[in-house]
Structure formats: C-alpha cells, structure tokens
Amino acid sequence: MSKYYATIGLEMHCEVSETNSKVFSSAKNSYESTPNCNVSPVDMAFPGILPVVNKECVKMxxxxxxILNARIPEYMYFERKNYYYPDLPKGFQLTQNPPEDCVGNGGYIDVEREDGSVFRVDIDNLHLEEDAASLDHFYSTSLIDYNRAGVPLLELVTKPCLHSADDAVSFLETIRSIYQYCGISEADSKKGQIRCDVNVSVSPDPNTLGVKVEMKNVNSFSGVRDAINYEIERQSEALDNGTYEREVEQETRRWDEESAQTIRMRSKVDALDYKYFVEPNIPKYKIEESWVEEIKKSIPELPMQRKEKYIEKYGLSDYDAKILIKEKSVSDYFEKCIEIGIDSKQAANWITVQIMGYINKNNLTINDIYLTPELLKQLIDNITNGTISSKQAKDIFFKVLEEEKEPKAFISKDNAQISDKDELSKIIDEILANNTNQVEQYKSGKDNLFDYFVGQVMKNTRGKANPVITKEILKEKLI
Amino acid sequence: MYMNKTIKELHEDLISGKVTSDELVKESISKSHEVQDKCNAFVTILDDQKGGKVTDNLLSGIPYGVKDNYSTKGILSTGSSNTLKDYVPFFDATAITKLYEAGAIPVNKTAMDEFGMGGTGTTCHTGTVLNPWDLSRMCAGSSAGSAAAVASGVYPYALGSDTGDSIRKPAAFCGIVGYKPTYGMISRYGLFPFASSLDHCGVLTRSVEDAAIVVDTMKGIDKKDMTSWDSSNIKLYDNLTSDVLGKKLFYIKEIVDKNNYKNLPKETIEHLDNFMKTIELVKSLGMEVEEVSINQDLLNAISSVYVVISCAEATSNMSNLTGFIFGPRGEGKNYIEQMKDHRTKGFSSLIKRRFVIGSYVLQIVNQERYFKNAQRARRMIVDTMKELFKKYDGLILPVGTGPAKKLENDEMVTDDELTVLDEHLQIGNFGGFPSITIPNGFVDNLPVGINITGNCYDDQNILNIAYALESKMNYKNQIAKEVK
Structure with a gap:
C-alpha cells in the first residue's frame, strides 16, 4: 500500500452489441469470427457514402x-475527430466532443464495494461514437477486419474521483452489469466489447493532484486493477526516490499484460490535433422530452434493485443475492425459477452451488446448459415429495447436463427411493436374519458395525433405501 | 439530328415511333466523340450503351450525361482525379438509381474540376475542358464537361453538382440553364463529397422546363441521406407556369451598380448593362423589382467564408482517399509513406493548396478565428437573405463578371473589387437556397447568364419566374455555335 494519495479517472468504452445494425450504417451489428462479413460501403468509406444515425443506439x-443521472441535451449531434490510421477508413471518427453537448453530461452513480459500503462516482460525460476496424498485426503485414468498423460504442468518462484499484474495478463491474441488465450490451471483454483507458496520478497531499499518466486500451478488469496498482507503485517510488520530476510526466502509456508493466507510448506534448468539427451530414435533431420520458419508463429493473428484492422479499442472504445479480443471465434464471413456483431459497441454493459450480468449471454461461428452470423444478419437486434423495438429485443433476435428458428420465419406479417403513422393515429383518453373527457382535458393543448394516440395506436395495428411515428402523431393531 | 431537341419533343418522337431509343443513344454517343475531340468534355463515353424501353415517363429511352463525381455502378467514376483513376463503384448514387427507374439512359461521364474543387474546368485529370462557343475560353466549373456537352447538343441534359456555383456558372458561360434545387431535395448519397454542408446535386439543361422534368425525377427523401426531405407534394413540371404577375424580386445594389466599381472591364460593363435590360423585361412581365442595399462588409465576407468552410470540410471529406481500399496503392515502406505517395501523386496542386487551408483553419489554435467565425458570418449572410425572402420571391443577379474567361488566365485572377460579383452565387450554397441560372444574352458574341435565387423549399416559385423570363428571351434551347 502506497503512503501517497492516488487519484484515478476512468474512460470505459463499451460496444453496444444489442442493436440490429451499426451506429451509422445498415450493416449487421454482431460479433463474428469470420472477418469482413458484416460490412457495408459506409463502413469502408467508399466515395459518396453518408452516415445515418441509428435511432435505437441513441435510445440506448x-x-x-x-441511469447515470446525467443531463440529456436538447439537441443531438455528432462531431468528426480527424486523424489518419489504417483502422479508420473515413479518416475521421464520428463521435461527440465534450465539453460540447454529449448524450450524457455530468452525472453520478453510487457503487457498492465487496464489504457492502457505498461510494459515489462522479461522471464527466457519456458519449456515443463509432468503433474503428480491428487490426491483426503479423511479422511483415497487418490485416484489417471491418466487421468492427462502425459498431456503436458508448464511452463513459468519470471525473478523477476514484482512489483505489478496487474501487475502480467495483465501478466497472457495476457499469458492466447495468449495460447487461438494460439489454444494451453483452459487455463481454472476451469479445473485446469493453476497453478501458485509465488515468492515474499520485500525490503526497490529498488536496493537490499529481501528474496525470494515461494508460490506453486496458482490455480486462483484472488488467485495470493491475495497471493501476503498478502505476501507483511506480509513481510512488519515484516520489520516494526524488526522481518524480524526471520519471513521471504527462504521457500516454500502454499496459502490457505479458510483462505486467506499463510502457511509455507518447508524451502529451505530441498529442494529435483532431480538428474536431460538427458532422454536416447529420442535422442536429431535437431530443423530445416525451421520448426521454418514454425511455426512462422502459428502464428495466437494475441489479441493485433486484438485490434488494432478493433480500427483502425472498429472504436470501446478502451473499447469495450478490452472487445471483452479478450476471444478468443468472439473475434472469433465478427470476424464472421463482415465477414457476420454485421455493426461493432452494432455487438460490441450487443456482449458487450446483449450477454456478458446473458452469464456472466448464466455462459455460447459464443459458448454455440443458437444465432449464422448468427442469430444475422437476428435480426439486421430486426431492420435496420424497421420490428421490438429495444425493440422488445431485447425481441426476449431472446426468441431465451430460446426457441432455429431462430429470424424470432418470427417476423411474426402479430407482425411486424406498421410504415405505413396512417395506424397509421387511428387507431389514431379512438382512438381520442372514447376519446373526454381526448382530451378536454389535449387541456386545461393536458399535461401528451399525454402518455395516446400513451398507447391507443399501446394497440390497441398490442404494434406493431412504437412509434416514433405514437408520431409524435399524436402531429400533438392534436394541 | 435529335439531340438538340427538348425532352418533351424527344419523348413525343419516341412515342410516335419517329425515332427509337437505340437511334438516340447512337446519335448521342457519336456526338459525344465529336465534342470530346473538340472540347475534351468527358472522362468516359459508354460506347456499348444501348437504348431502353420507352414508357409514359418523359425521360424513358432518352440519353443523358453524368458528372464524374456521381457513383455509377459498373461505370468508371473518377471525380476527375488520379486518386480514383481506375475506380469502378459497385453502387449507384440515389439520383442515378431514380433516373434508371425512369428509364433514362446514361451515355457518358463528364469531366470536371477535380472533385468539384475549382471553377475553371482546367483541373480535370483528363485535361482542360474547352468552351464550345470559343475553344480558347474556359467553361468555368466545376461541372465543365456537363455544360460543354449540353450546350453542344450531346443530349438534352447532364447532371451536375454545385458547392459554390459549379452548376450555375458553367451554365452561364455555355449559354444554357443550370438549376440547383433546395439543399436536401435531391439525395447526395453516392455523390463524391467536396463540402457536405454546401454540396448540392442538380442539372444542366437547355430549358427551364427540362430542368423541372429532370429534378422531378432525381428528387425525393432518401433513407441513406439524413439531410434529404420529403418533397412528394412538389411537382415542378406539372405546376410550371409563366403566370408570375405580382411577384417581387430584388437585386443587390452593391453588386450591380457600376458606380460601385473603379475599374470595370468593358465586358463587365456590357454584362451589367445587359442585366439591367433583363430587369426591364422582368418588369414587363408584371413583376416588381427593387434595388436593395446590403452591408458591403457582409458581401465582402462571402468568398472568404466559402474558402474557409469548403476547404475545411473538403480536407476531412477526402481523408478516405488513401489508396488502401480503393484507388492506386502508393509506394513506400509503411502505410504512412504509401498514403503520402498516393496523395502526393494523386491530387492536383490546387487541391493540395485547399487541403492546407482546410487543415489550418480547423487547427485547435485557429479554429475559433477562422472556421467558427466563417460559420458565424455564413449564418449572418443567410439570415440577411431569409429576412429579405420574407418580402421578396427571389434575388436576381448577373452571373460572373461577363462571358467565359480566356484560358490563359486560368488562375482566375479577378480584381479584388470584382470578387463579390464573381462569387455571389455562393450565397445559394450557404443557405441551401434553390437557385437557377438562365442565359440572358451575349457579350462579345459569347453567352452570359442571369441567376434567380429564392428561399428554401420555394423551388416552384423560382422555376416559374425563370420560366416566364426565359419565354420572353430568345436563348431557350440554344446550341453553342463556335464564334471564332
């Protein structure tokens, strides 16, 4: 832990993945592993193309x-950010340019830490822009994939108001889950849908800011955490050693995942002049108050609201509620379970322990597995009515997932649990009659033989005997 | 000989079977070659083009020309630039699609000042376009090839584009009609951009009626162009009338008053005198014409405002020309060198100069002083005009400083005091106003023109005034006759 005061600001780029088409072109907006299959003339900037704003993107x-409590402008417009780069076919990016009006101006959001305490993050702006093409670099050549060119991107910029890597990550996780809950983006960093720029400065005095160092394109939350900690460490050491003036300057660095360090890219002095100006092909258009109201009404239940509901209404623990809301798909699964009548605590227990264990181990999402909430209900119902034991249920759970058959396929008359006292008594009587030696030994004090009898019952019933009842009867008969 | 006829006459001849579409196309292509030899008006002549079906549509089966900055599917489209010298698009501009749907037959792509950036017709990558009236003179530009071809009787109409006066000035210099409708009436999708906020599609014809027919077909709201608007209730040709009694026009005193100039060339004096004669004619049609005085500083600002805004937008618009996705690949060790090579070799020096200006005025340290101020001045000029359009149906002014200029002065050096007279048509682009030029006589045996500009969406009114005035003069449907 550094003895200095760190200040962090974040720029979080999130691709809007849930619109049909791209932000300024009619090409399909979807993540594809085949390069250059979602491309229109607009995305490759053929002469004469024009941008057309996707209203759905603006709505999102x-x-x-x-949600960020930001000021929504009266008029929407876009600006050209002009620079040459092979991933930018037009030679400019359509974006918004704060402090000019963006889709969101100012604002704040409250974020909960792991320990339950809450802190507020101040938002500078939220702006809508288009993504660039993606580049693949090889030894002597680079390949361009235009699938990503023109994909809608929301860039969220915070004020320099964060002070630890953990808080920064909590904030990013909160925002990511909001994107997912609102159906704006899958926000999947594996697909490159989330990329962050991180600004870090340290200072011996909480009231003055140190020199701001920017780290570009940090592509995972763990990367953000490591990059921040590395920078805090690096800059603090420089302060300690009296080399701050020389080693820390306003510059842009790159987080290198492999070597786990930040590497200098360029000084702010060589910053490009992007020659911003308003895109003339997109007329400024008024954002009607009524439309904004309509959009506000359509905001779905957000994670924090669901968490509260799970605790208050369904009686779950804070811990379970937190796990359930983390991924929207998991929370949706849980909601479905409740909807079809599964007991909330049982549902939570099955999801957080069995299902999450399975999907995490196998690197799946909850929507990938064969066990739907309906099938989970089948399984739980059979435990409740005593047809199967919890242990059997767990075995069946794995069989369902592996063989992709309904639970009832594994719950036949044959393997149904035997809970009938009379039936069990008959079986036990037979076993005791066949093992008179052991009965004598038990009665003379060899207590550990009790398990032997249970084992015999199980063997005899091929594991179907209700163990609790079996033990009860055995105890009675062996007195 | 059919290609000197009007669209309506040609349509009647086609319907009656007097001539076939194939024959018209053949005649137009053969005439194209003749004009190519004389005036160097084309980038491409579609020698294999065939006639088409003749329907009720007035344009069906009739040949026309396309300025080379319209994207035409399967047809070389260079914008008269070496940066696109082999570019064959795979999509049509919306205006072209609409003309195909009407059954119109494109027969050639016309040469232009590179990407529309020029007013001389001398910066085409295929060489200078010569004026069919006098081969030692320019056509003006940028729609130079279109103007030369229509004036020479290659076909009744050719498409143009207009960012400063690129349709309306060459039309005047070639003795024909040039019409640029209200901004957004014709979709710009597929038009190679020069300066998006000033660019207009339009047409060059030999009569107002033909201009109305063609723009009726080209116009319409387009999902691919957010600046286009629904004009389905506007039917220019159907509502064309010469009943203009009581219409009110104005001209700007500072521009046409001879006393406002110190050294007027002889031809400009004649041109201005001829303008005043036309004004008398306008009055004789029952229209009122008033002289209005406008702040000279505001008028003087026009050409600088134009330079700053158009160069700024052009710099950005043409950043896609890198030679990677289309256009000849440049040579070099890395992408920067390759791009530099492509652009260094591809652009004419005039364009490069404009890119430097455009970049300069957009730089963060200069933007407020140049670009933003130019936008403010543009707004002031437009507001002034809009205020006047509340009272008047249109602004009427002479086009340019006289007839076509000699090619040896292709630097277009005009006296500073003549700049406003030469450049005032840019007002029409600042406001997106409908604006039409028609021929109004001769100076030194060369054609000169007059322009009428009106308020946005008031295209019908402007066309009717031009239509009425045209019928009072003898220059309708005139074909260029070489005078020297």
Missing part, C-alpha cells in the same frame, strides 16, 4: 445517460 445511449 439516452437510457444509460439517465
């Missing part, structure tokens, strides 16, 4: 803006 941007 306004939704996010209102």
């Amino acid at each position: 941007a306004i939704m996010m803006s209102s």
Whole structure:
C-alpha cells in the first residue's frame, strides 16, 4: 500500500452489441469470427457514402445517460475527430466532443464495494461514437477486419474521483452489469466489447493532484486493477526516490499484460490535433422530452434493485443475492425459477452451488446448459415429495447436463427411493436374519458395525433405501 | 439530328415511333466523340450503351450525361482525379438509381474540376475542358464537361453538382440553364463529397422546363441521406407556369451598380448593362423589382467564408482517399509513406493548396478565428437573405463578371473589387437556397447568364419566374455555335 494519495479517472468504452445494425450504417451489428462479413460501403468509406444515425443506439445511449443521472441535451449531434490510421477508413471518427453537448453530461452513480459500503462516482460525460476496424498485426503485414468498423460504442468518462484499484474495478463491474441488465450490451471483454483507458496520478497531499499518466486500451478488469496498482507503485517510488520530476510526466502509456508493466507510448506534448468539427451530414435533431420520458419508463429493473428484492422479499442472504445479480443471465434464471413456483431459497441454493459450480468449471454461461428452470423444478419437486434423495438429485443433476435428458428420465419406479417403513422393515429383518453373527457382535458393543448394516440395506436395495428411515428402523431393531 | 431537341419533343418522337431509343443513344454517343475531340468534355463515353424501353415517363429511352463525381455502378467514376483513376463503384448514387427507374439512359461521364474543387474546368485529370462557343475560353466549373456537352447538343441534359456555383456558372458561360434545387431535395448519397454542408446535386439543361422534368425525377427523401426531405407534394413540371404577375424580386445594389466599381472591364460593363435590360423585361412581365442595399462588409465576407468552410470540410471529406481500399496503392515502406505517395501523386496542386487551408483553419489554435467565425458570418449572410425572402420571391443577379474567361488566365485572377460579383452565387450554397441560372444574352458574341435565387423549399416559385423570363428571351434551347 502506497503512503501517497492516488487519484484515478476512468474512460470505459463499451460496444453496444444489442442493436440490429451499426451506429451509422445498415450493416449487421454482431460479433463474428469470420472477418469482413458484416460490412457495408459506409463502413469502408467508399466515395459518396453518408452516415445515418441509428435511432435505437441513441435510445440506448439516452437510457444509460439517465441511469447515470446525467443531463440529456436538447439537441443531438455528432462531431468528426480527424486523424489518419489504417483502422479508420473515413479518416475521421464520428463521435461527440465534450465539453460540447454529449448524450450524457455530468452525472453520478453510487457503487457498492465487496464489504457492502457505498461510494459515489462522479461522471464527466457519456458519449456515443463509432468503433474503428480491428487490426491483426503479423511479422511483415497487418490485416484489417471491418466487421468492427462502425459498431456503436458508448464511452463513459468519470471525473478523477476514484482512489483505489478496487474501487475502480467495483465501478466497472457495476457499469458492466447495468449495460447487461438494460439489454444494451453483452459487455463481454472476451469479445473485446469493453476497453478501458485509465488515468492515474499520485500525490503526497490529498488536496493537490499529481501528474496525470494515461494508460490506453486496458482490455480486462483484472488488467485495470493491475495497471493501476503498478502505476501507483511506480509513481510512488519515484516520489520516494526524488526522481518524480524526471520519471513521471504527462504521457500516454500502454499496459502490457505479458510483462505486467506499463510502457511509455507518447508524451502529451505530441498529442494529435483532431480538428474536431460538427458532422454536416447529420442535422442536429431535437431530443423530445416525451421520448426521454418514454425511455426512462422502459428502464428495466437494475441489479441493485433486484438485490434488494432478493433480500427483502425472498429472504436470501446478502451473499447469495450478490452472487445471483452479478450476471444478468443468472439473475434472469433465478427470476424464472421463482415465477414457476420454485421455493426461493432452494432455487438460490441450487443456482449458487450446483449450477454456478458446473458452469464456472466448464466455462459455460447459464443459458448454455440443458437444465432449464422448468427442469430444475422437476428435480426439486421430486426431492420435496420424497421420490428421490438429495444425493440422488445431485447425481441426476449431472446426468441431465451430460446426457441432455429431462430429470424424470432418470427417476423411474426402479430407482425411486424406498421410504415405505413396512417395506424397509421387511428387507431389514431379512438382512438381520442372514447376519446373526454381526448382530451378536454389535449387541456386545461393536458399535461401528451399525454402518455395516446400513451398507447391507443399501446394497440390497441398490442404494434406493431412504437412509434416514433405514437408520431409524435399524436402531429400533438392534436394541 | 435529335439531340438538340427538348425532352418533351424527344419523348413525343419516341412515342410516335419517329425515332427509337437505340437511334438516340447512337446519335448521342457519336456526338459525344465529336465534342470530346473538340472540347475534351468527358472522362468516359459508354460506347456499348444501348437504348431502353420507352414508357409514359418523359425521360424513358432518352440519353443523358453524368458528372464524374456521381457513383455509377459498373461505370468508371473518377471525380476527375488520379486518386480514383481506375475506380469502378459497385453502387449507384440515389439520383442515378431514380433516373434508371425512369428509364433514362446514361451515355457518358463528364469531366470536371477535380472533385468539384475549382471553377475553371482546367483541373480535370483528363485535361482542360474547352468552351464550345470559343475553344480558347474556359467553361468555368466545376461541372465543365456537363455544360460543354449540353450546350453542344450531346443530349438534352447532364447532371451536375454545385458547392459554390459549379452548376450555375458553367451554365452561364455555355449559354444554357443550370438549376440547383433546395439543399436536401435531391439525395447526395453516392455523390463524391467536396463540402457536405454546401454540396448540392442538380442539372444542366437547355430549358427551364427540362430542368423541372429532370429534378422531378432525381428528387425525393432518401433513407441513406439524413439531410434529404420529403418533397412528394412538389411537382415542378406539372405546376410550371409563366403566370408570375405580382411577384417581387430584388437585386443587390452593391453588386450591380457600376458606380460601385473603379475599374470595370468593358465586358463587365456590357454584362451589367445587359442585366439591367433583363430587369426591364422582368418588369414587363408584371413583376416588381427593387434595388436593395446590403452591408458591403457582409458581401465582402462571402468568398472568404466559402474558402474557409469548403476547404475545411473538403480536407476531412477526402481523408478516405488513401489508396488502401480503393484507388492506386502508393509506394513506400509503411502505410504512412504509401498514403503520402498516393496523395502526393494523386491530387492536383490546387487541391493540395485547399487541403492546407482546410487543415489550418480547423487547427485547435485557429479554429475559433477562422472556421467558427466563417460559420458565424455564413449564418449572418443567410439570415440577411431569409429576412429579405420574407418580402421578396427571389434575388436576381448577373452571373460572373461577363462571358467565359480566356484560358490563359486560368488562375482566375479577378480584381479584388470584382470578387463579390464573381462569387455571389455562393450565397445559394450557404443557405441551401434553390437557385437557377438562365442565359440572358451575349457579350462579345459569347453567352452570359442571369441567376434567380429564392428561399428554401420555394423551388416552384423560382422555376416559374425563370420560366416566364426565359419565354420572353430568345436563348431557350440554344446550341453553342463556335464564334471564332
């Protein structure tokens, strides 16, 4: 832990993945592993193309803006950010340019830490822009994939108001889950849908800011955490050693995942002049108050609201509720379970222990597995009515997932649990009659033989005997 | 000989079977070659083009020309630039699609000042376009090839584009009609951009009626162009009338008053005198014409405002020309060198100069002083005009400083005091106003023109005024006759 005061600001880029088409072109907006299959003339900037704003993207941007308590502008417009780079076919990016009006201006959001305490993050702006193409670099050549060119991107910029890597990550996780809950983005960093720029400065005095160092394109939350900690460490050491003036300057660095360090890219002095100006092909258009109201009404239940509901209404523990809301798909699964009548605590227990264990181990999502909430209900119902034991249920759970058959396929008359006292008594009588030696030994004090009898019952019933009842009867008969 | 006829006459001849579409196309292509030899008006002549079906549509089966900055599917489209010298698009501009749907037959792509950036017709990658009236003179530009071809009787109409005066000035210099409708009336999708906020599609014809027919077909709201608007209730040709009694026009005193100039060339004096004669004619049609005085500083700002805004937008618009996705690949060790090579070799020096200006005025340290101020001045000029359009149906002014200029002065050096007279048509682009030029006589045996500009969406009114005035003069449907 550094003895200095660190200040962190974040720029979080999130691709909007849930619109049909791209933000300024009619090409399909979807993540594809085949390069250059979702491309229109607009995305490759053929002469004469024009941008057309995707209203659905604007709607989602306004939704996010209102969740962030940001000011939504009266008029929407876009600006050209001009620079040459092979991934930018037009030679400019359509974006918004704060402090000019963006889709969200100012704002804040409250974020909960792991320990349950809450802190507030101030938002500078939220703006809507287009993504660039993606580049693949090889030894002597680079390949360009235009699938990503023109994909809608929301960039969220915080004020420099964060002070630890953990808080920064908590904030990012909160925002990511909001994107998912609102159906704006899958926000999947594996697909490159989330990329962060991180600004870090340290200072011996909480009231003055140190020199701001920017780290570009940190592509995972763990990367963000490591990059921040590395920078805090590096800059603090420089302060300690009296080399701060020389070693820390306003510059852009790159987080290198492999070597786990930040590497200098360029000084702020060589910053490009992007020559911003308003895109003339997109007329400024008014954002009607009524439309904003309509969008606000359509904001779905957000994770924090669901968490509260799970605790208050369904009586779950804070811990379980937190696990359930983390991924929207998991929370949706849980909600479905409740909807079809599964007991909330049982549902929570099955999801957080069995299902999450299975999907994490196998690197799946909850939507990938064969066990739907309906099938889970089948399984739980059979435990409740005593047809199967919890242990059997767990075995069946794995069989369902592996063989992709309904639970009832594994619950036949044959393997149904035997809970009938009379039936069990008959079986036990037979076993005791065949093992008179052991009965004598038990009665003379060899207590550990009790398990032997249970084992015999199980063997005899091929594991179907209800163990609790079996033990009860055995105890009675062996007195 | 059919290609000197009007669209309506040609349509009647086609319907009656007097001539076939194939024959028209053949005649137009053969005439194209003749004009190519004389005036160097084309980038491409579609020698294999065939006639088409003749329907009720007035344009069906009739040949026309396309300025080379319209994207035409399967047809070389260079914008008259070496940066696109082999570019064959795979999509049509919306205006072209609409003309195909009407059954119109494109027969050539016309040469232009590179990407529309020029007013001389001398910066085409295929060489200078010569004026069919006098081969030692320019056509003006940028729609130079279109103007030369229509004036020479290659076909009744050719498409143009207009960012400063690129349709309306060459039309005047070639003795024909040039019409640029209200901004957004014709979709710009597929038009190679020069300066998006000033660019207009339009047409060059030999009569107002033909201009109305063609724009009726080209116009319409387009999902691919957010600046386009629904004009389905506007039917220019159907509502064309010469009943203009009581219409009110104005001209700007500072521009046409001879006393406002110190050294007027002889031809400009004649041009201005001829303008005043036309004004008398306008009055004789029952229209009122008033002289209005406008702040000279505001008028003087026009050409600088134009330079700053158009160069700024052009710099950005043409950043896609890198030679990677289309256009000849440049040579070099890395992408920067390759791009530099492509652009260094591809652009004419005039364009490069404009890119430097555009970049300069957009730089963060200069933007407020140049670009933002130019936008403010543009707004002031437009507001001034809009205020006047509340009272008047249109602004009427002479086009340019006289007839076509000699090619040896292709630097277009005009006296500073003549700049406003030469450049005032840019007002029409600042406001997106409908604006039409028609021929109004001769100076030194060369055609000169007059322009009428009106308020946005008031295209019908402007066309009717031009239509009425045209019928009072003898220059309708005129074909260029070489005078020297």
